[in-house]
Amino acid sequence: MKIAVLGTGVVGQTLAEKLATLGHDVTMGTRDVANALATMGNGSYGQPAFGEWHKNHANIKVATFADAAAFGEFVINATNGMGTLNALEHAGHDNLKNKILLDVSNPLDFTHGMPPSLWVSNTDSLGEQIQRAFPDTKVVKSLHTMNAYLMVNSSIVPGNHTVFLSGNDVEAKLKMRGLLITFGWKDENIFDLGDITTARGTEQILPLWVRIMGTLQHPFFNFSIVVGRPPAA
Amino acid sequence: MKIAVLGTGVVGQTLAEKLATLGHDVTMGTRDVANALATMGNGSYGQPAFGEWHKNHANIKVATFADAAAFGEFVINATNGMGTLNALEHAGHDNLKNKILLDVSNPLDFTHGMPPSLWVSNTDSLGEQIQRAFPDTKVVKSLHTMNAYLMVNSSIVPGNHTVFLSGNDVEAKLKMRGLLITFGWKDENIFDLGDITTARGTEQILPLWVRIMGTLQHPFFNFSIVVGRPPAA
Numbered sequence A, B: 001m002k003i004a005v006l007g008t009g010v011v012g013q014t015l016a017e018k019l020a021t022l023g024h025d026v027t028m029g030t031r032d033v034a035n036a037l038a039t040m041g042n043g044s045y046g047q048p049a050f051g052e053w054h055k056n057h058a059n060i061k062v063a064t065f066a067d068a069a070a071f072g073e074f075v076i077n078a079t080n081g082m083g084t085l086n087a088l089e090h091a092g093h094d095n096l097k098n099k100i101l102l103d104v105s106n107p108l109d110f111t112h113g114m115p116p117s118l119w120v121s122n123t124d125s126l127g128e129q130i131q132r133a134f135p136d137t138k139v140v141k142s143l144h145t146m147n148a149y150l151m152v153n154s155s156i157v158p159g160n161h162t163v164f165l166s167g168n169d170v171e172a173k174l175k176m177r178g179l180l181i182t183f184g185w186k187d188e189n190i191f192d193l194g195d196i197t198t199a200r201g202t203e204q205i206l207p208l209w210v211r212i213m214g215t216l217q218h219p220f221f222n223f224s225i226v227v228g229r230p231p232a233a
Helices: A010-021 A033-038 A050-055 A065-071 A081-091 A126-133 A170-182 A196-203 A206-216 B010-021 B033-038 B050-055 B065-071 B081-091 B126-133 B170-182 B196-203 B206-216
Strands: A002-006 A025-030 A061-064 A074-077 A100-103 A138-142 A163-167 A190-194 A221-227 B002-006 B025-030 B061-064 B074-077 B100-103 B138-142 B163-167 B190-194 B221-227
Touching (some): A002 A081, A033 A061, A100 A170, A126 A138, A138 A170, B002 B010, B002 B081, B033 B050, B100 B170, B126 B196, B138 B170, B138 B196
Parallel strands (some): A002 A025, A002 A074, A163 A190, B002 B025, B002 B074
Antiparallel strands (some): A221 B221
């Protein structure tokens, strides 16, 4: 499948590499291609900066947001949540029309210091904002409740644990479920919560995620929804 | 131990009954004792109304918020989140001074319809509001991320799953941990997140809890934090 990954940070890199390994034709989208490819040394999380990383991933094409979105049959938003709506405007309404847009971003707000708060929450979500701004695009929110490495390597956390799915389009969520299974997720651990408004719930667990990471001192954990039975009456 | 349970709804009933079964001396606190005992028939969640319930739980005393708080060495806030701060004012600062206050309430806001939103979230929490209003009280936030029946019957959800703990006072959290163990929780499943500001994270998962309950059509599930290992370098 022709897949566009918008965003060249660690999340975009991790997803693009996995998708290419699975045989997809991947183009990464960025604001300024020359600038992105010129970044060397280490990125903000200690991973190689994009230019450095791309030297070893030359099979992955790099293009503007618009050219990448035009290329992809399936588009992934892996940009920083703060810049997501702007990045998607650059990607362009026509280039996103009728396509599935997987949104893995979070509306994390670091302007009040650490730990981050959310700049949209409670009665709205970033997933919903994207869906409202791009009504002809099939927005699916998923994979945003975990570390990037875990997204594509679910077995680094043992046993059963959960990846959530929100979106208005049932077919789009089925396609997304299929992609998650190729990433190594078990079907029974993919939890479809319903329409895109349910992204409020999952985006709002990010502050807890951040606190758990602070306690564990590493990000290699996940939420699991464990279901029991009603007690005997 | 002498324990006050403030609030006579299903959460208060469930906790009071379990505590009495464990041999604690329990007094429930309410706004108007005569009114509370006069409620008959079914309560709002289909459980017996408080007066009906109390007929079969006569070993549990009922008093005003103030008298119950004065009685308790350990106080549990199981009032409706919307009325919690007011109920605690009625309980009285002197009656709560230097005591542990377990807060199991949630700031759910039903005024915008279903599913509920939160009337405090993101950069603050109800747990923090209580701690600020009662600075001489040791507020511990716990058990609020699950159904009342599950709080005291953790085994109805199979395997490992998590109960969170937030609070500024380390001794108070140790006492709370001890109480949780008598409720049937395994020590390894009690996740101490840190100070009371971490209640932001746990209160904010309530909207997701509500959506999951909507999908499952029952409340007998729990969150589990499943921890893996960092990938080999």
